Amino acid sequence: MGLQVAGRQASPGFRDSVERMAGSSPLACFQCGKCGAGCPLKENLDLTPSQIMHLVRLDQEEAVLGCKSIWLCASCETCTTRCPQDVDIARVMDACRGLAFHRGVKPGVPSVASFYKATYGNLKKFGRMFEAMLLASLKMRTGEYTKDMELGMDMLKKGKLSMLPSFARVFQTRAIFKKAMKIERERAKK
Amino acid sequence: MRTSYFPGCSLHSTSGEYDKSFRAVSALLDVDLVEPKKWICCGTTPAHATSRLLGAALPLKNLSIVEEEGFKEVVVPCAACFSRFKSADHEARHDPELANQVEEVIGSRYGHSVKVMHPLEIFGDGAGQVPFAHKVTRPLAGLKVACYYGCLLTRPPKVMQFDNAEYPMSMDRLVAALGATPIDWAYKVECCGASLALTISDVVVGLVHKIIEDARARGADAIAVACPLCHVNLDSRQKDVEKKFGTKPDMPVLFFTQLMGLAMGIEPAALGLARHLVDVSRLIATVA
Numbered sequence: 001m002g003l004q005v006a007g008r009q010a011s012p013g014f015r016d017s018v019e020r021m022a023g024s025s026p027l028a029c030f031q032c033g034k035c036g037a038g039c040p041l042k043e044n045l046d047l048t049p050s051q052i053m054h055l056v057r058l059d060q061e062e063a064v065l066g067c068k069s070i071w072l073c074a075s076c077e078t079c080t081t082r083c084p085q086d087v088d089i090a091r092v093m094d095a096c097r098g099l100a101f102h103r104g105v106k107p108g109v110p111s112v113a114s115f116y117k118a119t120y121g122n123l124k125k126f127g128r129m130f131e132a133m134l135l136a137s138l139k140m141r142t143g144e145y146t147k148d149m150e151l152g153m154d155m156l157k158k159g160k161l162s163m164l165p166s167f168a169r170v171f172q173t174r175a176i177f178k179k180a181m182k183i184e185r186e187r188a189k190k
Numbered sequence: 191m192r193t194s195y196f197p198g199c200s201l202h203s204t205s206g207e208y209d210k211s212f213r214a215v216s217a218l219l220d221v222d223l224v225e226p227k228k229w230i231c232c233g234t235t236p237a238h239a240t241s242r243l244l245g246a247a248l249p250l251k252n253l254s255i256v257e258e259e260g261f262k263e264v265v266v267p268c269a270a271c272f273s274r275f276k277s278a279d280h281e282a283r284h285d286p287e288l289a290n291q292v293e294e295v296i297g298s299r300y301g302h303s304v305k306v307m308h309p310l311e312i313f314g315d316g317a318g319q320v321p322f323a324h325k326v327t328r329p330l331a332g333l334k335v336a337c338y339y340g341c342l343l344t345r346p347p348k349v350m351q352f353d354n355a356e357y358p359m360s361m362d363r364l365v366a367a368l369g370a371t372p373i374d375w376a377y378k379v380e381c382c383g384a385s386l387a388l389t390i391s392d393v394v395v396g397l398v399h400k401i402i403e404d405a406r407a408r409g410a411d412a413i414a415v416a417c418p419l420c421h422v423n424l425d426s427r428q429k430d431v432e433k434k435f436g437t438k439p440d441m442p443v444l445f446f447t448q449l450m451g452l453a454m455g456i457e458p459a460a461l462g463l464a465r466h467l468v469d470v471s472r473l474i475a476t477v478a
Contacts, residue, residue: 074386090346094239094245151429162202173231185244
């Protein structure tokens, strides 16, 4: 798992974009690696959080926005909690994901991006999460039709999956999404 | 006590038993729960993961509704909603530009007058804001419980201001006040993988395996949780753990409110205990 920056062109302004999206900066990072040591997903990452902090500093846009790690982050906040330099690493991960998302970069873990899109669609339709519809729409997006079928049946039997949506402030929710995402897309522009 | 109560999407569906047991216990303790009128989803991970603004706007819309309804506090049992509410409140307080944009997006200015509380905070160790020790009629004697806090109740501590981030004890104290024995273990704040269960579930199965194995190795009879995502992952992935690791977890996973209900003599059916995938009837028989 090397840094792989050698020979790659830096994208000036990338760090500024990340800081703008995150409302926080990775500059104070002194590469202690505590974030990666405590990360529950560490075995699955292609770049450790401290490598990402460093790559952001070096304006290595392509390496960061194309990696898997930013999509695997479970937002458990362990890294942010333990950072001795007070870097809000989880927010920087969010910012990188947001930049990849709004700039249309191919996501390193497509199913996670599909889950986000399915959730947005769900909330804009109902104002609340309608889980049965969310699962169906996620399957349509990922093509993994048989994934967790047995589990789904078990949950149905236990009455855990409601078959009826509950609606709340649908037009207001839709307007919140529309306005917020418009501002965010502007912010994500180079 | 009369308080605003934000259930969130999970407590109205997959984790209906958390809502049911929290309501049953609250009724017994004369806590009057009032849902905000037409509350909306807090946006959960997908909102903050791609937009800090959207991640703040959805919770603050809900908090504005609570504020308009005249409540000074809102109780939020779902750890994910609780975390989103507190984070949005914190970020908007400390970032005026974000606060202005949220106002533009939701069409009103939130006044930050509502205190976001978790049920663990209002119940405390039995002698807190809402005392419950006097209602414990069937102490859970002999029951060893691993209290699992997961990620979002305590982290990040700067925002959550909830107990100790690395080794919290509030749920342990509550469980002890119910007559049970909380155990000392290593995974109480480890992550279960949360919503990755829907996408890369294999990773979640590995994390669930580690958590349950530690609880079992230390003699726990059950795991107590305070988060719908923790619950669904720990309770529903045990078959997958069995397939992948060849172990037989068979570990009952209960919401702490269900344990409270059992200790207070509330009927299991009124606590939604039959909704779990891992059977809890043996455990109920032990404590009854």
